[in-house]
């Protein structure tokens with residue numbers, strides 16, 4: 001009975017989690033949603049204004065690595081599924097200090113798994129209720145110019161963030177093997193879209209450009225990422241959570257490989273049209289003039305590219321957002337927000 005389902009979403013005040021909750025509550029208006037989020041620097045309840053007043057949406061300000069709190073959640077609610085987005089997510093921060101990454105991404109995942117295992121075992125629901133882990137293509141390491149990551153590519157994480165995400169996946173898999181828990185893992189490429197934290201590439205390009213500050217691009221700018229519009233990712237998660245095979249891994253990719261310098265150039269070209277008034281105040285011909293190459297990130301992975309054929313073949317998913325349009329929409333949204341906040345400054 002779908003009406004009785006209570007889905008626990010973790011990290012739902014962050015970028016992808018908040019887009020997912022908003023998407024899900026529109027699509028399944030009767031579903032009970034519990035969102036537990038620690039509200040780290042990356043989490044914002046403002047990301048959830050579209051759902052916060054719905055009576056089937058419940059927010060819990062808390063840490064997934066707090067086992068008393070997580071166990072209490074299972075006692076107070078009949079949780080019928082979990083989608084675990086909660087994580088420290090910024091590679092640069094993990095290079096400065098990896099501790100919070102192990103705490104939230106590894107320990108936090110284990111505490112959720114364990115609480116779910118105890119509760120669902122007791123209720124005889126271990127193989128029916130689902131634990132869905134949100135993962136990243138970064139667990140596979142780095143590619144040269146050739147090839148793509150498949151679900152069989154061995155894990156080879158190169159920075160503390162991706163190592164913590166790979167570790168979490170291994171724990172999730174182990175709970176599948178050891179206890180027969182109904183787990184599924186989806187590993188997606190770089191997301192873009194509304195509500196992303198300012199520290200990530202596209203929002204940084206926009207906010208620095210509009211403030212007339214240098215736009216920092218690592219190394220030679222030729223590192224390649226595969227970009228996926230966040231709504232396409234949300235649709236993939238919905239399909240995988242509901243219909244993905246038990247114990248399976250699914251890659252989710254946008255089929256959209258771009259170098260960082262291509263992204264910066266394209267964003268600046270859009271800004272040249274949308275924010276020409278700011279451009280003239282700054283007395284520059286183009287926001288591209290602000291692009292500045294900086295020392296490369298330590299251990300900077302060269303290229304990520306994922307093969308999402310399995311997801312397409314099994315569940316009929318394909319990315320639908322055209323990159324040029326998706327990027328324009330995204331930039332427009334951030335410019336509007338920037339203008340609103342600069343009016344109230």
Ligand code: NAD
Pocket residue numbers: 010011012013014015016017036037038039040041042043044062063064065084085086087088089090103104108134135136137165187188189190191192196197
């Ligand atoms: P984000 O940093 O925007 O959001 C993370 C959210 O988790 C924040 O709201 C934060 O407050 C919360 N959080 C962190 N630690 C917590 C804890 N211990 N307990 C409870 N809440 C906690 O990240 P995002 O970009 O939305 O990423 C969400 C998930 O998707 C992460 O697991 C990330 O590894 C994965 N992912 C992200 C991308 C991407 O391009 N952004 C790509 C692939 C996978």
